[in-house]
Amino acid sequence: MDFIGAARPSIADPFLPNKIMNDQLEDIRECIGCNICYASDGLAVPIRCTQNPTMGEEWRRNWHPEILPQRKTTLNQEDSTVLIVGAGPAGLEAAHAAGKRGYTVMLAEASSAPGGRVTKESALPGLREWSRVRDYRIQQLTKMANVEMFMESEMTVENILEVDADHVMIATGANWRRDGFGRGTEAVIPNLGPEECLFTPDDIMEEKFPTGAIMIYDDDGYYMGSVMAEKLIQLGLTVSYVTPEAKVSSWSGYTAEQPRVQRRLMDLGVNIITSRSLSGFDGHRAELQCHYGSGSHFLECESLLLVTARTPRDRLYYDLQTYLETRSSDRSIKMRSLSKIGDCDSPSIIADAVFAGHRWARELDETVDFDNPAKYDRMFSCLN
Ligand code: SF4
Known part of the structure; x- marks a missing residue:
């Protein structure tokens, strides 16, 4: 009997069968075997997946695993540009999701290779599959004409202002x-x-x-x-x-x-x-x-x-924030949002960094009800 195990692979990519059927093998988001999905179950919290940030949010936040809503455009936002600093798991996913939404994305990475912590950790014993978090996203980004990646591009406050992007997102990771x-x-x-x-x-x-x-x-x-x-x-x-x-x-x-x-x-x-x-x-x-x-x-x-x-590597974010506060009346700066996400905001597991990158891109230029961001189940108490 041939038995195909497809539980975790289907969590990481619910469209796995379709992609195999349609010969889209390079678009498959491969499971990395981290068992964070299993951990969510054991902790009795909404399920999470390192590779698939929409897992568990299909109904709660109305997130489709493959389809993202196109960005909202207004007359003065036709060329909405995004600068993402840091090509680790959060930055790569943010670039991927923002690119899918139709933004013009620039992704700047200080080192010579993308992936941040997943690239470094995948060289350690037993963690080779971590690199799939990077490889899937790089594979997708190379197909997007509206996303550009710049390696060996360490950014300063001055460099970021020169880029003159509408949205700047800092994802520079953390240090032990x-x-x-x-x-x-x-x-x-x-x-x-x-x-x-x-x-x-x-x-x-x-x-x-x-x-x-x-x-x-x-x-x-x-x-x-x-x-x-x-x-x-x-x-x-x-x-x-x-x-x-x-x-x-x-x-x-x-x-x-x-x-x-x-x-x-x-x-x-x-x-x-x-x-x-x-x-x-x-x-x-x-x-x-x-x-x-x-x-x-x-x-x-x-x-x-x-x-x-x-500890978060967040100096660049705070330097930029301070600069903007002192220039709040300067009309020549067109930046409309500055954010930090992933380990640079709150060091955590890789799944959280990927989720943060995805969420940031989903909520860009959208109205989000922060008091009630997710739908929830009402449970009957057996005592009532
Ligand atoms: S959480 Fe990890 S093990 Fe579970 S499906 Fe996602 S990538 Fe695979």
């Missing part, structure tokens, strides 16, 4: 924190140093590698801590993985991956220490506090990789 602030600690950890012994996932993805014994402190709790452990083991380092949680990558329980992730690190020989919080590091040893009150513990290590939280 180096100060220990994380989900569990919720505070900067004092006594972390020396600087040359501290690393973040950004360093590893930029191939700045530590040497010797390293401790990974995972106060993020999703996939990055365990992926970093595998990457550093591959590089031949002695790796300890420490987390305040009771399990490795505990949030991965929602995506049904946690047991496999923990088993993988055990098989790789990672020294796993759970239920301990980091309270200090001096370049030779880390001080850990037991979550259940059994006091301080010490771990010998030469470097520390902090996987805790990320």
Whole structure:
């Protein structure tokens, strides 16, 4: 019996059968296997999909997975132009959706390659499919005559004003924190140093590698801590993985991956220490506090990789906002909207960045009722 599994592929692209039938293979939005759809189910929140931002919003927001309403035009808006700064998942999806709506879109990216975090993360162990988030959108953008992409184009306030676009959207991503602030600690950890012994996932993805014994402190709790452990083991380092949680990558329980992730690190020989919080590091040893009150513990290590939280890379947005506020009466500036989205606005999972990009483009020049943006179900209580 031939059995075709098409649950997640149909969530990522509900028009998959039609596209196969019509030989539109390059238009298929391929599932990346992240299981965020499954996690939404487990969390009892509206379903989300990393690849398909309309998933779960077909009725609530009236979003069709393939068809977007054309932009509204008025006499003085016939050439409505959009400048998007940053070609990560949020920027790419915003360019894709705004292009489909008929805007003239310019997408500027500081680096030489599009994709932002999905390009960097897809080079890490087990995350190769992340690149499909980039590849689908690039494939679509190259077919749009009204969308232009500019690589190696780092933008300044002056450059943006020179472009003179009607709408400017900043999607410049986020950086991993180096100060220990994380989900569990919720505070900067004092006594972390020396600087040359501290690393973040950004360093590893930029191939700045530590040497010797390293401790990974995972106060993020999703996939990055365990992926970093595998990457550093591959590089031949002695790796300890420490987390305040009771399990490795505990949030991965929602995506049904946690047991496999923990088993993988055990098989790789990672020294796993759970239920301990980091309270200090001096370049030779880390001080850990037991979550259940059994006091301080010490771990010998030469470097520390902090996987805790990320801060938005939003300087450009605020510089531009400040400039515009001081020039509010300048009629020569035609910019009608300035926004920031994705990790640059609120660091989160890739699905949220894609959703934010799509939503921004859908709501451009539209009237949105922010008090009641989504329809909702009224549930009968069995107590009434
Ligand atoms: S959320 Fe991830 S696993 Fe689920 S359908 Fe979308 S891309 Fe596939």
